[in-house]
Amino acid sequence: MEAAKNKEEPKKTKELLPESFQLGAFLDAYYNYNNNLPKGTERKYTTQAVRNDEFNVNLAYIDAKVEESKYRGRLALQYGTSVNTNYANEPMKDTGSNQLGVRNLQEAYVGFKVAPKTWIDGGIYFGHIGFESWISHLNWNYTRAFALDYVPYYTAGVRVSHQFSDKFSMQFHIMNGWQNITENNRDKSFGLQWKYKFTSSLALTVNQFAGNEAPDNERKQLRLYNNTILEWHALEWLSFAGSFDAGAQKAKESLLYEPWLHEWDSAIPVYRDAEAKAYRHWYHGTLWLSFKWDPAYRLSLRVERFYDPKQVLVATGTRNGFMSNGYTATLDLLSWDPAMIRLEYNYRRSADAVFDYRNAQFSKKEDFFVVAFSMKL
Incomplete structure (x- = not known):
């Protein structure tokens, strides 16, 4: 009897893929009409909806991910105009650095659970700074605030995450x-x-960065950055968010006035290049407000101020640097979930004429209208 029973039991086979394995895809297509009617085909100071008067793909990707109890990972391949713009500054100095292919690699990381509430992830993954995501479908507005286009969307490294409690978590x-x-x-x-989550609807996030951002052929230029975000879902249909960022970077050089050197040797100039002690600063603040009064509609507003007179992040070559305000209104049509249609108007104004204008001129203002179609699976 026992032998017959064992004979009836099916043989167990090892599963090739874990139960949590998922395939996904995303497509974000757009048309941007720029009221400045610039002669050039691309907008400056952004990575999103950069092409003027043109139908194009902002971002498309396919991904595979897994989230098990002891390990996790994600591999995503991407394409689009935002990808080309965002990865344009990747160094191209070495033949073995994957520089020709990294722009098409959105994320490629694997993680291990090393303690009950601690994970270690390594590889290429999304940056930890900022309220708005690289994936437009997840944001209240279609385009990004200045603050988000000038912080890392992606990073390569190692991340340690720990959940201290239901309310408090940390990443290093x-x-x-x-x-x-x-x-x-x-x-x-x-x-x-x-x-820190004060309640299920109110959370405070503080993101920080420290590192040398100068190439090896220059003096070290330490960059320090702090990003503070407060997010409040006041009602089921009403949400608020605010972000304030402050950055400082050590100046590249300092000129010391030493006329006695010139008197001693006329070939020596009166100013001598020396390591700078001063730091150059920049700031930006952003406020978001989102109304979802009906399951089929959402209206989101954004007001922002970017202040970089020393041109640390944004080089304009003008007197006041990049000192700009932005005002954005986005209407989302949500009836086709998981797809949506997005209509957005964006007005930006700067202290100097930095935006491209018709006939190869420049203007202090830029305003444009975007229609976008996106779907996330």
Whole structure:
């Protein structure tokens, strides 16, 4: 009887894929009409909806991910105009650095659970700074705030995540640098994230960065950055968010006035190049407001201010640098979930004429209208 029973039992086979394995895809197509009617085909100071008067793909990707009790990972391949713009500054100095292929690799990381509430992930993954995501479908507005286009969307390194309690969590990052997969110097950068949930609808997140952002042929230029986000879902149909960012970077050089050197040797100039002690600063603040008064509609508003007079992040070559305000309104049509249609108007104004204008001129203002179609599976 026992032998007959064992004979009836089917043989167990090892599963090739874990139960949590998932395949996904995303497509974000758009048309942007720029009221400045610029002669050029691309907008400056952004990575999103960059092409003027043209139908194109902002971002498309396919991905495979797994989330098991002891390990996790994600591999995503991407394409689009935002990809080409966002990865344009990847260093191209070495033949073995994967520089020709990294722009098409959105994420490629694997993680291990090393303690009951602690994970270690390594590889290429999304940056930890900022309220808005690289994936437009997840954001209240279609385009990104200045603050998001000038912090890392992606990073390469190691991330340690720990959940101290249901309310408090932390991340620690060791990275190649400020949004670069291929290294530009011999130093590593560090990042922190602190997140505290006061309630299920109110959360505070603090993101920080520290690292040298100068190439090896220049003096070290330490960059320090802090990003603070407060998010409040006040009602089921009403949400608020605010972000304030402050950055500082050590100046590249300082000119010391030493006329006695010139008197001693006329070939020596009166000003001598020396290592700078001063830091250059920049700031930006952003407010978001989102109404979802009906399951089929959502209206989101954004107001922002970007202040970079020393041109640390944004080089304009103008007197006041990049000192700009932005005002955005986005209407989302949600009836086709998981797809949506997005209509957005964006007005930006700067202290100097930095935006492209018709007939190869420049203007202090830029305003444009975007229609976008997106779907996330």
